[in-house]
Amino acid sequence: MPYQTNESLWGPEHQIFRETVRKFIENEVDPHVDEWVENHDTPREFWLKAAKAGILGVDIPEEYGGPGGDFLFRLVIAEEIGYSIAGASMAPSLIADGTSEIVYRSANEEQRQKYLPPMVRGEMLFGLAITEPDSGSDVSSIRTTAKRDGDEYVINGAKTYISQASIADAFMVVARTSDVPGAKGLSMIIVEADRPGFVRGRALKKMGTKASNTGEISFQDLRVPVSNLLGEEGRGMNLCLGGVNMDRITWPLIAHAASQRAFEETVEFVKNRKAFGQTIFDFQNTQFKLAEIKTELAVGRAFLDDVIRDYKEHGRLDTQKCAMAKMWLPEMEARIMDTCVQLHGGAGYMDEYPISRLYTAARLHRIFAGTAEIMRLLVARSI
Ligand SMILES: Cc1cc2nc3c(=O)[nH]c(=O)nc-3n(C[C@H](O)[C@H](O)[C@H](O)COP(=O)(O)OP(=O)(O)OC[C@H]3O[C@@H](n4cnc5c(N)ncnc54)[C@H](O)[C@@H]3O)c2cc1C
Numbered sequence: 301m302p303y304q305t306n307e308s309l310w311g312p313e314h315q316i317f318r319e320t321v322r323k324f325i326e327n328e329v330d331p332h333v334d335e336w337v338e339n340h341d342t343p344r345e346f347w348l349k350a351a352k353a354g355i356l357g358v359d360i361p362e363e364y365g366g367p368g369g370d371f372l373f374r375l376v377i378a379e380e381i382g383y384s385i386a387g388a389s390m391a392p393s394l395i396a397d398g399t400s401e402i403v404y405r406s407a408n409e410e411q412r413q414k415y416l417p418p419m420v421r422g423e424m425l426f427g428l429a430i431t432e433p434d435s436g437s438d439v440s441s442i443r444t445t446a447k448r449d450g451d452e453y454v455i456n457g458a459k460t461y462i463s464q465a466s467i468a469d470a471f472m473v474v475a476r477t478s479d480v481p482g483a484k485g486l487s488m489i490i491v492e493a494d495r496p497g498f499v500r501g502r503a504l505k506k507m508g509t510k511a512s513n514t515g516e517i518s519f520q521d522l523r524v525p526v527s528n529l530l531g532e533e534g535r536g537m538n539l540c541l542g543g544v545n546m547d548r549i550t551w552p553l554i555a556h557a558a559s560q561r562a563f564e565e566t567v568e569f570v571k572n573r574k575a576f577g578q579t580i581f582d583f584q585n586t587q588f589k590l591a592e593i594k595t596e597l598a599v600g601r602a603f604l605d606d607v608i609r610d611y612k613e614h615g616r617l618d619t620q621k622c623a624m625a626k627m628w629l630p631e632m633e634a635r636i637m638d639t640c641v642q643l644h645g646g647a648g649y650m651d652e653y654p655i656s657r658l659y660t661a662a663r664l665h666r667i668f669a670g671t672a673e674i675m676r677l678l679v680a681r682s683i
């Protein structure tokens with residue numbers, strides 16, 4: 301059964317696109333995802349195929365090689381990835397295409413012309429490198445430096461937990477360009493991976509989302525031209541923050557769609573599995589748990605729809621509501637996934653059952669793109 305979503309939110313063009321994404325996942329992801337999970341990576345051809353299917357850079361304007369759609373196309377992708385079992389293993393990989401939106405929003409004309417067309421064609425992969433071994437939620441403590449030397453920056457430092465670290469061709473690196481302490485000294489600089497001094501570290505082994513690459517990179521006296529600076533010096537944090545609402549609605553949508561899928565997988569399982577002469581579904585405990593899940597799903601979806609409707613009506617996402625969504629939906633998902641695993645019994649712990657992969661993937665959603673605690677801080681500021 302396809303993911304049921306409020307049809308009034310989407311135009312006919314989004315619904316057609318939804319079918320495209322569904323077919324792409326069915327034909328190009330589902331058959332291969334187990335192999336990718338084994339390798340902890342998504343192969344390079346995947347990006348070319350995704351581009352050919354028209355699902356990269358969906359909101360990039362035509363003059364830069366994109367189809368010029370609106371942001372809602374990205375949300376359609378999020379829902380379809382979230383609902384698919386394969387998506388549980390590789391969502392961060394495909395969502396990393398959001399880097400094209402950051403380039404579009406932050407770059408000057410020359411940079412847009414240079415980077416966006418190959419990104420949309422799947423020929424150039426970008427990563428976003430903010431997190432460091434000693435700096436995660438507290439971005440202002442970033443230590444990587446980019447020191448000006450004539451018309452070049454000399455970059456030194458290390459980044460970790462970076463999506464696409466082993467495979468990306470270039471990274472948007474947040475680095476310190478001045479001695480001004482805190483976030484004001486930070487800038488965002490494009491670093492191509494073929495420059496001398498660029499070092500790829502380990503690909504990290506994760507508990508879930510195993511088909512999506514995550515790893516380490518470092519820079520040793522790496523030189524880039526000053527023209528690789530995105531925006532202005534000292535505005536790196538602002539460029540990061542400019543896209544946070546996008547992440548803070550995308551991941552809650554993925555969390556909701558994955559929870560819906562977990563619910564459906566569990567209903568199917570408990571109606572077939574028997575114990576003590578009846579199906580697991582026949583126990584009142586099971587029915588009560590499923591009733592609670594169904595209700596949480598409806599409540600969560602109503603809030604998400606409200607956030608999306610805001611965007612449709614005002615052309616922008618509401619920062620407070622996005623923080624609330626990023627805080628609440630992944631926690632709803634955690635409750636649902638835990639109950640669904642429990643209702644599966646031992647099968648729920650086995651990798652061959654979809655619920656197991658949905659469960660480990662869900663654990664990520666409370667951590668990255670801003671932890672649940674950081675979202676609480678943001679919401680609390682408005683009280
Ligand atoms: C699979 C995966 C992919 C990732 N991809 C990328 C990527 O592509 N690029 C990138 O730059 N980063 C990426 N990250 C990193 C991610 O953004 C960070 O892990 C996240 O921001 C949290 O930072 P941290 O791990 O350093 O935890 P910390 O910031 O050290 O936090 C540890 C704990 O302390 C809590 N905490 C921190 N500050 C406060 C506070 N003020 N009040 C209360 N509690 C607090 C946190 O909520 C958390 O529970 C990825 C991470 C993962 C797991």
